[in-house]
Amino acid sequence: MTSVCDEITYKLSAYLDNELPDEEKSKVEAHLKACPSCQRSLQKLKKSSELIATALSDRPAVDFDKAWENIEARIHSRPTIWQYLRAFMARPGFWIPAGAVGAVAMLLVLCLPIYKSQPSANLSHVESVSSKTGRVMVLQTAKTSQPLIWIMESPPKEKHI
Amino acid sequence: MKPTYLLLIALAALFLLVNAPPAVANSGFIADVEVINALQTSDEVDPELSGLASEVGPVLSYTGFKLLKKSRLPLEIGGTRELLLSQDRRLTLKLEGFQANQARLNLKIFKNHTEIFATTLLMIDHGSAIIGGPKLKKGVILLRIEGKFD
Structure with missing residues (x-):
């Protein structure tokens, strides 16, 4: 190929597009x-152009304009709390520690009423009481909450003459 | 370590701290028993009973307190002691054992030879309990049991 050919080859694309001066x-x-x-170079160039033109002329399977509109809308919109939560819960390895924390919390919640219902271990208290002479009341003293058991003895039976 | 696991460990430690019983190694209990006559017709309070008067007075409306008897009863686990309250009444105290920081004390009152009253008390160290009600003269009998771990 001569240098003239090089120069012509360089201009072939413009020639094909009818962009050269007369x-x-x-x-x-x-x-x-x-x-x-x-x-031959010109023919190759023509073929390539025709292929590109054919590809561009085919109707695309995806509406790229619409897709881009959607993408842009999502980029600019702020995620809701539910989207944050969903994303957080979808993280790998979330459920095992979360389940363990939930189990411990449930254990605490279940045991707390039992713990609270037990008499305080920092005070003396009455575990059981019984009386054969009358009723019994279990009270507490005014200041230090000491247990106070009061026995109300039954009155003697009246004699009938 | 991941923050989640640290949180788990902290929760477990908190749970154990709240529920762990303290370590106690006691073998005996010394019970000081006071037999007291409480009156509504008198304002006289024995000096050593001034604390009792302020505790019991507002609850039971008794204003006079006279110490009739005071006894010290050392108890070992499983051991029983007796105290005569009056001519026909006696008190028995039995130390059943210890649980956590409390002593389990079984107390019974007998009239002649018949058990008329029984109670189980869980007493902390230097704690006390009061039992009252049976009639005596113009007032009632109070029993104050104060105890300390040995």
């Missing part, structure tokens, strides 16, 4: 008539 267009056409190599 003078240069005439030069290229004159060269093409006499140069089989440059003719």
Whole structure:
């Protein structure tokens, strides 16, 4: 290939697109008539152009404009709390520690009423009481909450004459 | 360590701290028993009973307190002691054992030879309990049991 061919090959794309001035267009056409190599180059270029044009002319399977609108809307919108939660819960390894924390919390909640219902271990208190002479009350003293057991003895039975 | 596991460990430690019983190694209990006559018709309070008067007075409306008898009863686990309250009444105290920081004390009152009253008390160290009600003269009998671990 000669340097002229190099120069012509460089201009072939513009020639194909009809972008060359008339003078240069005439030069290229004159060269093409006499140069089989440059003719082949032109043919290749034409084929490539036709392929690209065909690909572009096909209707796309995806509406890219609409898709881009959606993407842009999501980029600019703020995620809701539920989206944050969903994303957090979808993290790998979330459920095992979360389940363990939940189990411990449930254990605490279940044991707290039992613990609270037990008499305080910091005070003396009455575990059981029984009386054969009357009723019994279990009270607490005013200031220090000491246990106070009060026995109310039954009155003696009246004698009937 | 991940924060989640640290939180788990902290929760477990808190749970154990709340529920762990303290370590106690006691073998005996010394019970001081006071037999007291409480009156509504008198304002006289024995000096050593002034604390009792302020504790019991507002609850039972008794204003006069006279100490009739005071006894010290050392108890070992499983051991029983007796105290004569009056001509026909006696008190028995039995130390059943210890649980956590409390002594389990079984107390019974007998009239002649018949058990008329029984109670089980869980007493802390230097704690006390009061039993009252049976009639005596113009008032009632109070028993104050104060105890300390040995």
